[in-house]
Amino acid sequence: MTEILALVLIAIGVLFNVSGCIGLVRFPDVYNRIQASTKCVAVGTSFIIVGSVFLIGTIVAILKGLVCIVFILVTSSTAAHALARAAHRSGVPLWSGSIVDKYQEDIKKEAAP
Amino acid sequence: MTFFETAIIVFFVGLLICCALCLHRIARGPSAPDRMVAIDILGTVAVGFIVILMAVTGKAYLLDVALVWAMISFIGTLALAKHLSGKNLND
Numbered sequence: 001m002t003e004i005l006a007l008v009l010i011a012i013g014v015l016f017n018v019s020g021c022i023g024l025v026r027f028p029d030v031y032n033r034i035q036a037s038t039k040c041v042a043v044g045t046s047f048i049i050v051g052s053v054f055l056i057g058t059i060v061a062i063l064k065g066l067v068c069i070v071f072i073l074v075t076s077s078t079a080a081h082a083l084a085r086a087a088h089r090s091g092v093p094l095w096s097g098s099i100v101d102k103y104q105e106d107i108k109k110e111a112a113p
Numbered sequence: 114m115t116f117f118e119t120a121i122i123v124f125f126v127g128l129l130i131c132c133a134l135c136l137h138r139i140a141r142g143p144s145a146p147d148r149m150v151a152i153d154i155l156g157t158v159a160v161g162f163i164v165i166l167m168a169v170t171g172k173a174y175l176l177d178v179a180l181v182w183a184m185i186s187f188i189g190t191l192a193l194a195k196h197l198s199g200k201n202l203n204d
Contacts (some may be wrong), residue, residue, distance in 0.1 A: 052168035087146035087192035
């Protein structure tokens with residue numbers, strides 16, 4: 001029973017990872033790619049860790065798995081935020097179908113007065 | 114082959130497909146942030162790989178490897194982000 005539950009959790013995680021990587025390939029510009037892939041892969045890897053730790057089942061493994069999940073959630077979102085900001089500042093163009101660019105408006109508003 | 118082994122092989126194939134898609138983006142990506150986000154995703158997928166390997170083989174030290182990888186794999190991304198936004202690495 002434990003084995004089945006762990007396998008289901010790992011399967012959910014792998015599905016999230018594959019969909020995130022498909023988003024990384026298919027989306028049209030760098031901001032969409034960051035948005036799709038970072039969130040999907042962080043959550044998918046968290047699911048994989050939960051399922052694998054479930055298979056091991058010792059208290060040390062559970063604690064280390066929790067710390068690992070916290071680090072993945074913190075570091076991947078930090079890296080994605082910094083990278084999107086740097087890409088916008090270095091002038092990577094948005095997709096031609098984008099309809100709003102709030103960060104550009106904020107930069108203009110700061111520069112105006 | 115038992116059901117468990119078949120499922121684990123299917124999971125490894127899924128993660129290998131993830132790695133192949135990331136490598137495709139690293140090769141094709143038109144700008145530097147595209148390549149860097151793909152490298153970041155590749156690091157996170159590698160953490161998943163190591164953790165599944167830990168669960169299959171039962172060697173608990175692999176969880177430490179995954180922990181350290183999750184801690185330090187984003188430093189390169191932050192360094193490139195700082196370089197792209199026009200600052201030096203020491204300020």
